[in-house]
Amino acid sequence: MTVNPSSPSLFARTRQSDLWYSFTRQRSAVFAAVLLAVLIISAFTAPLYAPQNPFDPAQLELWNAEIPPIWLEGGQWPYLLGTDTQGRDILSAILYGSRISILIGIASVVFALLIGIGSGLAAGYYGGFVENALMRVGDILLSIPTILIAILVSAIVRELLPPALRDVGAAGVLVLAIVLSGWVQYARTVRAQTAVERRKEYVQAAQLLKVPARRIMFSHILPNTLTPILVAATLNFGMAILTEATLSFLGIGMPPSQPSLGTLIRLGNQFLFSGMWWIVLFPVLQLCLLVVSVNLLGDWLRDALNPKLR
């Protein structure tokens, strides 16, 4: 091993790390990362260039309904990918829809992470009652299939919301539905990992110094539990997008006034046989690209971070 006289910068360390090496070696991972970056950036910068804001009803003009994509006969500028039956520009709709899907995905993963890591650390570190309680709650949530929890929560909470909030709160309800079934996995992973780490000698070394428990948990143990969590979070980000799309497809997700990709597919599905294939095909493609790229990345990450596969 060579001894470096100076500490390399984060960038240099990244460049040198095994992770970066494995990344550059894996063509599918590079492809997925680039694709994902393009999808996310295009979705979030959409207001700058999208021909239409599909969430603004005033911009939807029925006259422009059912225009085919630009390369087909009857295609019209600026509707590159055509319009749906409301006169909604498909390209704008999938960009804005992806933005909603991505935001819901991120929000649900972040909230699930916060809850899961917090409770998992506490349960793994203290054991006993905290752990038992967490395990029981987890048992219960895990004994109801995820999709069922999500459907019930979004169907029920929507009912309980005051009418004025129903539209606005739809995204929040979806996040809640996904978080509710998603955090258990993180909590269990962190708990298991914490239970392992807590017995390791570096933790005992810190305990010897009478470092407060909270500090041991967060500054010693937490960083060492993050690897599996990172993988799980990436894959769950994809799952969250899928769950959102599924709920929206079933009609209990995002409302048509703020369509996510799933909503667009649900709406477009009615026109599957009508020859207006572009209404459903492009959202389907976008959804698949999004999830495939996330999963490719997560899959690579799982292998790359698995010490056994090195």
Place this chain on the structure above:
Amino acid sequence: MIVFLIKRLANAAFVMLVVALMAFMIFRFVGDPVQLMVNEQTTQAERDELRERLGLNQSMPMQYLHFVANAVQGDFGISYRNQQEVMSLIAERFPATIELVLMATIISLVVGVPLGVITAIHRGKWYSEGLQFLSIIGVSLPSFVIGIMLILVFSVMFNILPAFGRGDVVSIGWWTTGLLTASGRAALILPSIALSFYQITLVMRLVRAEMLEVLRSDFIKFARARGVPAWRVHYSHALRNCLMPVVTMTAMNIGSLIAFALITETVFQWPGMGLLFIQAVTFVDIPVMAAYLCIVSFIFVALNTLVDITYALIDPRLRNAKA
């Protein structure tokens, strides 16, 4: 062993009680059942009387007790929409869902296990990398998209398989089966493929991961050092050590498949419990929602418990550890 059984069953019972509590809460708090049952001409007095008859004036714990007591006897009340006993409504749909789920499970094992073994043994070869890539696409495609695609290709484009429904069914006692008629079998193909798609990739990836894990283990190295031929190392020693988690996961996943089937059932208009549930959701048919929640959770918990117990019975390590 007895202790293990008791604990496992107690745990299952506890989980079910909590699930029942959730179902009860839904029942009690989402939408006023009276509001849903009466029409607009009903007077206040009539509403109160109905409330009384439905037992909605009792204290909350009493109502919960009633709910659980009834639920245990399979009485979940009457569907608001179908005006039929929820339990018999679900019992009617049960065979359809179970047939679909079992078929999907069989497909996932028959296809997934060999794929997993191939990709593990031939790790790094182009075709196993390709299969790996396909498996990622497999977990990324939402099942409704797969269903739509299958319908488009096999029903509309080639016109060789039915796009919806269950075909003709034959009744055997209270069970109905589509397996005994040609149209029933044909109708089962597309939905079970659509449902198994995700499961296939799960099985494949699990088998692959387990195989890789086992193939790295010392006893495999030692078996090879003993001169055990490669095929025997792979299929007798390694695969057997992988099958346990695969069978476990498959068995436990039947519960999620039942829940997941609701999407497939919606797309293919498959007359199972899931379709019933989705319709109940859109109609806020709360007795059906509550019953479905309880029943699917029950199947889920029962399977988990059963798998755990079976596991303890057959694994030589666990068997003796428990003694």
Place this chain on the structure above:
Amino acid sequence: MFFKSTLLAGVAIACFATAGSAQTLRWGAARDINSLDPYSYGSTFTISFLNHVYEGLVRYNADLQIEPALATEWEVLPNNIWRFKLRHGVKFHDGADFTADDVVSSLARVSHPDSPLKGNLPAYKSATKVDDYTVDIELVGTYPLLLNDLTNIHMFDAGWLKDHNAELPTDVAKKVEGYPTFHANGTGPFSVESRVPDSKTVLVVNDNWWDTPKHNLKRIEFTPIASDATRVAALLSGEIDFTEKAPVQDLPRLEATPSVKVMEANELRTIMFGFNFHDKLANGQPNFFQHKEMREAVALAIDLNLIRDKVMRGKSRVTGTVVAPAIPGYDAALDVPTAYDPDKAAAMIKELGAEGFAFEIVCANDVWLNEEEICNAMVSMLTRVGLKPTLSIGPNAVQQIKQTNGEADMFSFGWANEPMLDAYSILLQVFQTKSDKAGVFNWGGWSYPELDKLIIAASTELDRTKRLALESQALKIVKDESIMLPFHQQPMAWATSDKVESVVQLSDNKGRHWLTRMTE
């Protein structure tokens, strides 16, 4: 492109489906029936389906004229009593004879206070058996429309009801499932062989039917397929022979398919939008819809022709009044749609100070044709004239609660005036001030005394001409006050496979398969 060629290929390949024999009609419906008990649920679709199994004393013929069915003749006696002579030799599916007892028992059941259908027989007081084949029905007052009502009051076998403890209508609260919910014993042209809800209901021909069958069917396999796309796929692949709801967007492709026949017509049903007339909106804000000018501005802001052309593919009939031309009481003079004038609408809104007025439009996505698209288009159009509408969309079961509770600021509404087939139906149930018997569907809470007077007068006017004039007068007030905004009569589109030779399609959009013939 891929999709297009796929579809063409699918059409080009000959249909493989040979599953149903020539005389089995496979009916793919957009929805399931609610029950086999016609008295359990006030659903027009369920009742029309059960017309294949059960019959009333009278029925509509192929020209929507009332003709004798189980009753052969009737006369009006003094004291609001109607005397019906019953048909001899009619047998129920289980072999029992049809007699006066059955009529008395059936009427008692349908008019029981717990019956959801009691509103379909509003003037009924009592029924008395005169002899085995004569029944007297007493009404509460003078009432011109009894026969219309009776077309859909189905006759049960009294003994069968008694045997199965079903003399009272099914009551959810008692937690008992009514025997007739899953069993049927009617006099109609078909009897029920089996029923699995949401899956399949099979009818077989009743060889002992009293009437001479015009159909040549042996079986009807009724399968609900809720998804438009799946239903169309099933039709294209020859898995079903008939659907009463071919999606309008798919009509061109269905019409272009040689193996599929499409039948289109306009329904009796008029689609309209209503307003909340209460002081406050559902969100507690002040309600501008109380102003007539506001309602008129909304009317001006909506381009009905555009909706017809784009959303309804040109298949609907834009209307200016709330009843269809075929409904007695219709007045052509009123049928002038409001001309589209967004500028004027915007100006009126500005004048009212209602710019940015936020409210919720409550629509369902499973009731009327393309309702979701219509409502979406409305949101766009109203937004452009300076309002801030939001759309609440969901299944009817959910949305209707909001509508009946007055939580809907604007709502979609459809009325076909069935089974009465008279404008009195909508006037009584929708436009009259809400009271015990009237204004059941007066969801907005409007009240116009002069309108009420006209409606009450019409209800007791036995002279048809005078009655219709009263009704037209009432409808004019409805239009002048813009109580509801009529949109269109929605199209109905039926599609059959080439195995179906003829189907009778009437404007009430009800399948009458006792008149259907299949190719042999």
Place this chain on the structure above:
Amino acid sequence: MTIPALTVTHLSRLFNVSAPWLNRVIERKPKAYLRAVDDISFSVPSGGCLSLVGESGCGKSTVARLVTGLYTPTNGQMQFANGKNGKPLAAQMIFQDPYASLNPRWRVFDIIAEPLRELKLRETDAEITERVGELLTTVGLAPRDGRKFPHEFSGGQRQRISIARALATEPEFLVCDEPTSALDVSVQAQILNLMRRLQDEMGLTYLFISHDMSVVRHMSDQIAVMYLGRIVEQAATEVLFANPKHPYTQLLLETIPNVTDPKRDREVQSGEVPSPMKPPSGCTFHPRCPQADARCAAERPEMQAYSDGSRVACHRVAETMAALAVPLVGERRLSA
């Protein structure tokens, strides 16, 4: 001999390993305890090194964790002498596994600085930096190594870091739990030498824990041999090696491979270590002891002190000594 830095008397530690309540009720089992440490007494000479030696599962690591306060004793006392600052000594610890004892996500600098920060031993960042550099130099690393992560170091270097961290608290008493058992011999020599050097330079007191007789011999002044939670023999190093009295000590010495004096072609049949969960009755070593009799199986032998300064818990030894009625001296081997 100087005042002991640590005196341990009748120290016990039980671990509750009972089956859960339900199991106990149904299977009618009593509560089960693992006597990891069972009534042991010893003292560590100030500035010296006491070694605890024994096979895996004998409880020696538990003693280390009891002494450092990571575990609380079930019974017995631990008395630390006062240190230079007048307060009782606090034990610091060097751990066995150089891979697990350093937080892999922390830089070496932060690992060593943590005690300084936690115990507020240095105020400013500059002082901390200086002190960390000093410590790294002390253990034979360079100050700039502080910028690296533990995984960039070899096992021996990590153990040096571990020592530096322990030294950061300016301890006078160090508990070393098998500090070299994970290292290769050539590196082990480096670490042992370093520890000896530090002891000389800083006057450290060691409680040294190991299973390796030759390492123990190299490091310690006093040796206590543990078997299933109990000390069976304690003596000064040279005394123990010259004249092991307890049959278990003899077995250990006999079975250890000896490079310089290999005992080839012997066949040792010494049985296996029983589970500490179900220790044998009486003298726990009796099932494996070639000299055991009925008394050994029935009666637990007490510790007895002998004139050469050793203390042994063995009926046979006591009987022989009593029979000889002479204090045992010199290099006689009892097993002969």
Place this chain on the structure above:
Amino acid sequence: MTQTPMLDVRALRVEFPGRHGTVTALADISLTIQPGEILGVVGESGAGKSMTGLAVLGLLEPPGHVAGGEVWLNGRRIDTLSDHDMEKVRGREIGAIFQDPLTSLNPLFSVGKQLIETIRLHLPLNRTEARQRAIDLLAEVGIPGPETRVDHFPHQFSGGMRQRVVIALALAARPKLIIADEPTTALDVSIQAQITSLLRRLCKDNGTAVMLVTHDMGVIAETADRVAVMYAGRLVEIGPVADVIARPSHPYTRGLMGSIPTLGARVPRLQQIDGAMPRLDAIPQGCAFNPRCPQVMPRCRTERPHLHPSGSGQSACFLNQPAQESAA
């Protein structure tokens, strides 16, 4: 020494294609084992001693592979055999024992099943005969009550007993060579002696040659006839055990011997070799030991010494080589 060696390894070279190019894990390994002889292979972790055993067995983990040299077993070259042929060599002609008895046995099969499998693979016995032989083998390795134990599963055995089962498996087909990779490392001290003595006795009785791979010089001293010392993937010294221990000729061996604390006399300071063994991807030029060698010469930094006779054995160090040798 006209006898055909049981194992003859000639200039063996093993490479691992890796991230920064190909890593040479073993280079220029040449050793022989005579029938009935126990050769100890000793070295610190990472020296390549286990890999030598695996290379002989043909069980290198891909992408590692034999990149040069030859392996002869009893006069037959085996490194070029196909996988299929190698399966017949392993177990039948070369037995193997691995470090961890806990994980060496398939947990789902009874030990009898695993024994019978191995026996029937290599010997023409029927089930009953094979079973009887399995019981005999268990008895031979000192497992009490072999008739009942044969049907037990691995987890029902203690660590020492399990290693005995592993030895029984290795001996099942009476191979002429056993490769024992750290057979005692995972065991308790008092058990280690039992296992080494058992191994030694059995091999002596059967005339089996053994390659005993270990890091423990004491085990070598007590068990082996000759010893090969490895450092950084190369052999540095090979010779009779007593000579190597008493008169090590390579500076590394000398350092190694000096750093072992002995039960004999107590020294204030142990002799120590500074630094650590290089990783395989960073082996210095010339003699791999040169950065740590107290007697390093300029030549050591550029040129690699080969094994050369020295005393009763061979060593790879210029100190022990005539100057002209290196020029050749």
